[in-house]
Amino acid sequence: MKILMKGNEAMAEAAVMSGCRYYFGYPITPQNEVTAYMAKRLPEVGGVFLQAESEVSAINMVYGAGGAGGRVMISSSSPGISLMQEGISYIAGAEIPCVIVNVMRGGPGLGNITAAQSDYLQATKGGGHGDYHLIVLAPASVQEIADMMDKAFDLADKYRNPVMVLMDGILGQMMEPVEFKEKLSEELPVKQKDWATTGMRDREKPNLITSLYIEPEALEQHNYRLKEKYDRIKQNEVMYEEFNIEGAEIVIVAYGITSRIAKTAISMASKEGLRVGLIRPITLWPFPYKAFDNLDVKALLTVEMSLEQMYEDVLLASNGRIPVHFLGRPGGVVIEPAEIVNKVKSILGRY
Structure with a gap:
C-alpha cells in the first residue's frame, strides 16, 4: 500500500524498518522532520532518540553507539554536516558503520534554507582530514529514498564504513506516494559484530576501537588497509x-x-x-x-x-x-x- 509522505519522513521510517535503533541529531532546516519523526518513532520500537546539544556532540554519540554494534543514524543539513567533519573522519578511521544523512541547502557559510547540491565535493572528496572515503548515495525520489536506506545500512555494516545519503532540500520536503518493502533487513545481532565494544564476552582481550596510531609505520599500514577496502568498494558497489x-x-x-x-x-x-x-x-x-x-x-x-x-x-x-x-x-x-x-x-x- 502506498502512503503519501515527505522525503524526510519516508527516510526516517525506512531507517527504522532497516533496523536503525539509535538516532542522534540536532535540528536544522530543511531536515527537521527527520528529528521530529525519530523522536516519536524510535521509542515505539525500543530504540533511543537523543537530541544533542550540538552537531559536534551528536556525531561523537554516533561513534559510541556504532562502536557498540548498534545500527545508528544521524541527519543534518549543510552547515551542520560541516561541524561534524572531525567526528566523521574519526568514525572512518575507526571503521565504525553508520548512516549519515545530509539534506543539502544553499551555501557557503550559513547560506540560506533553500535546496541546493553544493555539498558534493565535501561528501565525495572527504570534508575532514586524512585519507578516507564515505560511500555516498544519491536518491532521486521519495520512493528511492525509502528503498535506499536498507542498502545504506547494509553497506555500512558490510564494509565497516560510514555511508552518506546525500539529497537536496527539495527531495526532503516534497511529498510523493511511497511503498515500503514488506520485510527489510533486521538489525544485525551484536554477537555477529565480533569487533564491537560489548565487554569481554568470553574474549581473552577486550575489543579496542580507535583511529589513533602513534607510530607512523603503524598508521601507514592502517591507511593501506583502508585503501584496499575502498578499492573493493569501487570494484563492487558502483550504481x-x-x-x-x-x-x-x-x-x-x-x-x-x-x-x-x-x-x-x-x-x-x-x-x-x-x-x-x-x-x-x-x-x-x-x-x-x-x-x-x-x-x-x-x-x-x-x-x-x-x-x-x-x-x-x-x-x-x-x-x-x-x-x-x-x-x-x-x-x-x-x-x-x-x-x-x-x-x-x-x-x-x-x-
Missing part, C-alpha cells in the same frame, strides 16, 4: 542509471532532483528533434567512471545546482575523449528544464 542513451548526440550527467528536471528537458528536446540522453550517478562515491567508457556522443553536459563540483568527476570520466560542458545554478536556485534545452541547442549549434 548508476542510464536513460535514453542509445542514439543520443549529447548525454546529460545529473543526480538527485536535477536528474528529474533533466528527464523533463530530454522529453522537451526530443519534441524538437534533439537526441539527448542521461547518466544519473546513484553512487556519487564511488563515481561511475566506467559508465562513460563506451559513449560515442558529441558532448557531455553536467547539470547541477552548484558550481562545477560534479563537473570535475565528469571531466575525469571523459578523459579528454568527449567535450564536457557545464550548466549550474548555485545558492538554492532551481534549474528550469528550458534552460537545459537551450544549453543543449547552444552546444549543438541549433539556435
Whole structure:
C-alpha cells in the first residue's frame, strides 16, 4: 500500500524498518522532520532518540553507539554536516558503520534554507582530514529514498564504513506516494559484530576501537588497509542509471532532483528533434567512471545546482575523449528544464 509522505519522513521510517535503533541529531532546516519523526518513532520500537546539544556532540554519540554494534543514524543539513567533519573522519578511521544523512541547502557559510547540491565535493572528496572515503548515495525520489536506506545500512555494516545519503532540500520536503518493502533487513545481532565494544564476552582481550596510531609505520599500514577496502568498494558497489542513451548526440550527467528536471528537458528536446540522453550517478562515491567508457556522443553536459563540483568527476570520466560542458545554478536556485534545452541547442549549434 502506498502512503503519501515527505522525503524526510519516508527516510526516517525506512531507517527504522532497516533496523536503525539509535538516532542522534540536532535540528536544522530543511531536515527537521527527520528529528521530529525519530523522536516519536524510535521509542515505539525500543530504540533511543537523543537530541544533542550540538552537531559536534551528536556525531561523537554516533561513534559510541556504532562502536557498540548498534545500527545508528544521524541527519543534518549543510552547515551542520560541516561541524561534524572531525567526528566523521574519526568514525572512518575507526571503521565504525553508520548512516549519515545530509539534506543539502544553499551555501557557503550559513547560506540560506533553500535546496541546493553544493555539498558534493565535501561528501565525495572527504570534508575532514586524512585519507578516507564515505560511500555516498544519491536518491532521486521519495520512493528511492525509502528503498535506499536498507542498502545504506547494509553497506555500512558490510564494509565497516560510514555511508552518506546525500539529497537536496527539495527531495526532503516534497511529498510523493511511497511503498515500503514488506520485510527489510533486521538489525544485525551484536554477537555477529565480533569487533564491537560489548565487554569481554568470553574474549581473552577486550575489543579496542580507535583511529589513533602513534607510530607512523603503524598508521601507514592502517591507511593501506583502508585503501584496499575502498578499492573493493569501487570494484563492487558502483550504481548508476542510464536513460535514453542509445542514439543520443549529447548525454546529460545529473543526480538527485536535477536528474528529474533533466528527464523533463530530454522529453522537451526530443519534441524538437534533439537526441539527448542521461547518466544519473546513484553512487556519487564511488563515481561511475566506467559508465562513460563506451559513449560515442558529441558532448557531455553536467547539470547541477552548484558550481562545477560534479563537473570535475565528469571531466575525469571523459578523459579528454568527449567535450564536457557545464550548466549550474548555485545558492538554492532551481534549474528550469528550458534552460537545459537551450544549453543543449547552444552546444549543438541549433539556435
